[in-house]
Amino acid sequence: MPAAPAIEAQRLVKIYKTVPAVDGVSFSIAPGSIVGLLGGNGAGKTTTIAMIMGLIAPTSGRVTVLGAEMPRQRYQVLQRMNFESPYVEMPMRLTVRQNLTVFGMLYGVPDIPARIRELGEALDLTELLDRPAGKLSAGQKTRVSLAKSLINTPELLLLDEPTASLDPDTADWVRSWLERYRRNRHATVVLASHNMSEVERLCERVIIMKQGRIEDDDTPARLLAHYGRHTLEEVFLDVARGRDRREAAQ
């Protein structure tokens, strides 16, 4: 019997006043997979992720995460998931260690000092642990946010632009780390990104959104083949400019 999906969205709709941000989106994400959510600004990625996290209630449709309907049953599963997003920050006056301690307690992590040590080594944060979060560079802050999102060793990790402010070397290092984490923990990862090479490298499946709808949903290799392109960036531009698979291939 196939495993129950980690995330299942059914005809998900979100309308802000009269403006549809997400318009009838359905998809299912298998446990242990890494899926990219692509789309231009205003495509509905952030709203979709916020509905998966239970931060926003859908106008209609439903989304279940690890078997719990969001946001109604969110407290059954919030301890097993986590997220990283540029829309939130860590309290700046607290040191990295203090922040991670607080979040470790919130997520019920058993041995918090050991977990912080482990994350400090894994994400190269050991030297930064006793510095205030507000005094860190953008790249360091991103790594700290990543550490926060991993504090509870989540089964489901939602990442919104995880490498946006990192230099190419650190970004590459973070990607490798995410790949390893996913493989070792059999975690499900959903990644919203504008970085096409990142999505191409990390994701085994890509959902492309435009104006609140899913425009395409396939593996990177099949998308490249169907659109007759060499890179996902070209595919993305085809979708953004309204060329469908057949037109693009001609």
Added chain:
Amino acid sequence: MTARAEVAIAFSPRRVAAMMLRYWYLLRSSWPRLVELVYWPTVQMITWGFIQYYVMQKAGFFARAGGTLIGAVLLWDILFRGQLGFSISFLEEMWSRNIGNLMMSPLRPFEFILALMAMSVVRLLIGVVPVTLLALAFFGFNLYGLGLALVAFFFNLMLTSWAVGIFVSGLVLRNGLGAENLAWTIMFFFMPLTCVYYPVTTLPAWLQPLAWALPPTYVFEGMRGILIDHSFHPTLMLDALALNALFFAAGAFGFLKLLQSARRTGALIQTGE
């Protein structure tokens, strides 16, 4: 598993402690925040202390009712600072853009509220205890001379301050930092109506029922009863407690409804102005 067992498991004292620890780290790391806690209550107390001193020299009635104004200032500060302590801790999450992290974590709304209530007491004690000692040293007014009545006054004022603080936090959550000013000013709505510095009979007759609908009115009347007539009226405190139960329930209900509304409108991911 029974519903009661599920609720018991759902509540986590550790998460409440986590939030208190977070605010404690913040207070500890910022001396301006600590100074601010003591500064304004001290200025208020000294100003009203001198006014009282002047009036006592001129009027026989106030000579008998020594300490009424200073007592009123100190009790008002418990009410005002209690609400402000609650609201500022909440606003810290909005200012630091951390509210999304918290709303996405397993922290339950009532655990968050409990932590904010506990921190409002901590902040109040840091701010008001030194001021009560200064009142004793400068003006010979001993707030602790109110004895057990002070416990009843304190408890009732804190309940009102929490009820208002919870509701205002809901408004800020729903409407963003544009509603922040309410947190700083809403308590002043209560100042004339709860008769902090004068008896309820001073108000016009048509306004008095409204004053008696507000729990702090009973506390300030009770304080004047002790300082002027030297008699404590427990029924006043029980009436205040009953009203506070209503206020607190209404504040918590309002918060949950505003939180639900914030989830519908997407306000939790747009916490700016």
